[in-house]
Amino acid sequence: MKNIIRRFSWIILDIVFINVSLILSLILRFGKGWEIYFYVYWESIVYLSGFFLLFAVVFRLYKRIWRYLSIGDLFLIAEVVTGGIFVTILCLNWVKGIAFPRTVVALTWFFSLALVGGSRLIWRVYCERKGALNRGQERILIVGAGDAGEVISREIIRRPDLGKLVGFVDDDKEKVGKRIHNVKVLGNVERINDILEKEQVSTVIIAIPTASGKQIRRIVDNIKNKEVKIKTLPGLYELVDGKVSVSRIRNIRIEDLLGREPIDLNLEEISGYLEGKRVIVTGGGGSIGGELARQICKFGPKSLVLLDHSENGLFHINLELEG
Numbered sequence: 001m002k003n004i005i006r007r008f009s010w011i012i013l014d015i016v017f018i019n020v021s022l023i024l025s026l027i028l029r030f031g032k033g034w035e036i037y038f039y040v041y042w043e044s045i046v047y048l049s050g051f052f053l054l055f056a057v058v059f060r061l062y063k064r065i066w067r068y069l070s071i072g073d074l075f076l077i078a079e080v081v082t083g084g085i086f087v088t089i090l091c092l093n094w095v096k097g098i099a100f101p102r103t104v105v106a107l108t109w110f111f112s113l114a115l116v117g118g119s120r121l122i123w124r125v126y127c128e129r130k131g132a133l134n135r136g137q138e139r140i141l142i143v144g145a146g147d148a149g150e151v152i153s154r155e156i157i158r159r160p161d162l163g164k165l166v167g168f169v170d171d172d173k174e175k176v177g178k179r180i181h182n183v184k185v186l187g188n189v190e191r192i193n194d195i196l197e198k199e200q201v202s203t204v205i206i207a208i209p210t211a212s213g214k215q216i217r218r219i220v221d222n223i224k225n226k227e228v229k230i231k232t233l234p235g236l237y238e239l240v241d242g243k244v245s246v247s248r249i250r251n252i253r254i255e256d257l258l259g260r261e262p263i264d265l266n267l268e269e270i271s272g273y274l275e276g277k278r279v280i281v282t283g284g285g286g287s288i289g290g291e292l293a294r295q296i297c298k299f300g301p302k303s304l305v306l307l308d309h310s311e312n313g314l315f316h317i318n319l320e321l322e323g
Contacts, residue, residue: 021115048088141199141203153183167183284317285310
């Protein structure tokens with residue numbers, strides 16, 4: 001709804017700019033006697049506005065995000081303005097028999113381009129300055145619109161120093177579009193990149209304590225922008241007391257992607273088990289067997305024998321170990 005209102009505002013503003021440009025051109029061309037030609041303005045207002053909007057729609061002018069205004073966008077505006085004025089002049093000449101002086105046409109084109117393009121430039125500068133003021137504030141997106149997400153959102157809203165909560169993401173279709181503490185569930189995980197870009201998110205919080213490693217990997221893999229910080233709540237196996245709060249939020253760790261507690265290897269025990277022993281590895285020419293052989297060599301076995309039906313695989317791993 002917000003985008004529709006903004007788009008409609010640009011349309012109204014552009015129509016005003018185009019018509020103001022024509023009036024200014026008549027005043028500059030004819031001076032004090034411009035009122036005599038005022039009827040020409042009323043004859044052309046519908047044509048000028050209509051053809052400008054037609055070209056704007058055809059060239060998708062109102063599909064642009066003006067905070068990212070570029071040289072290409074300014075050329076597009078020039079094409080729309082030029083096309084709209086040119087077709088208007090032709091139609092008025094053929095249908096009404098009205099011929100505009102060249103200076104009026106040139107001035108109308110210049111003022112239209114300056115006002116329509118200049119308004120976009122001013123908007124971009126405004127957005128950049130506004131962004132600079134808010135740059136220190138984290139823009140947060142919560143993945144998970146369940147109980148944990150609700151608790152985290154309540155705490156973020158209560159403490160503005162933590163950042164600004166821009167929305168939720170949840171795969172439950174029933175929740176999409178609804179609000180929690182007046183903060184909208186913007187979409188599902190598949191749309192997360194569009195949401196990150198649109199809302200300029202700087203931090204993603206995965207608030208799903210019951211999520212498996214596979215589910216967390218899916219969320220992390222979907223986030224293409226590597227500058228976005230990804231944080232998470234501990235899993236249920238860590239939340240012994242069951243309490244959820246912002247203080248429990250931490251960065252993503254490898255074990256989160258595993259979905260279980262990490263296994264710490266006792267290297268001293270392994271060394272005592274392998275050092276000075278004769279070791280045989282079946283399937284030693286494959287990727288897993290080869291890696292086992294590499295690791296076993298670090299613990300100083302008396303001898304290491306590799307068995308495999310693939311002579312080529314054994315040849316390559318043997319060259320590597322001997323090297």
